[in-house]
Amino acid sequence: MSRRISDRLSEAARSSFVGRERELAVLRGAIEAAEPPFVVAFVHGPGGIGKSRLLHATLSAVGPEVHALVMDCRVIEPTPKGFLAALGSALRMQEPEPDLGLVVSRLAAAGPRTVLALDTYETFGLMDTWLRQVFVPDLPESVLTIFAGRQAPNPAWLTTPGWEGLFREIELRELPEAEARQMLQLRGLTEAQAGRVNRFARGLPLALELAAAALRTQRDLEITGGPPPNVLQQLT
Structure with missing residues (x-):
């Protein structure tokens, strides 16, 4: 059987990903561990900082024994019923409105390790209490969420008795200068261009990508200074 286009896309994404070594090690270590050191990881940071890229970089290298599900909270109704229906669909369940028990059973049967990633979680604020108090505690230990x-996690994840040993917070910040330059040079920019672009983008991955793409099509484009970081975040 010939390779799928998705395989080539995953390879390209892996080869172009730069930095975040500590965060990758933490997440992959939990996925690969016989007994995971935590059952919930909470990745947070401003728009354009690379949260989705980190998720995909983490999951692109896992073995076939790992069942990975990445769900975009923007397209899920923020109610327990809507969430379970969306998750049931992702698990290819036949029931249009599965209950919690059925979904948990399917996740338990998915394999020795399952990773459930909920991206753009800032849109799911109304669901946080239910997920923390009902859904996640009902999951088998084979599931890493x-x-x-x-936004940073609700303080209840950090203060509720029992969670302190099972919850890991991962805050993403701007890329250091060296990693930002490496990323830009992988995109075909010269060392001088990379330095100029990073002075504009200030280590924000999405801004780096956009500026690099602009320079690839317009080599003489002048990029100087840069908008305040909060403006870049609003644009994302």
């Missing part, structure tokens, strides 16, 4: 959103 990763939340990725703009």
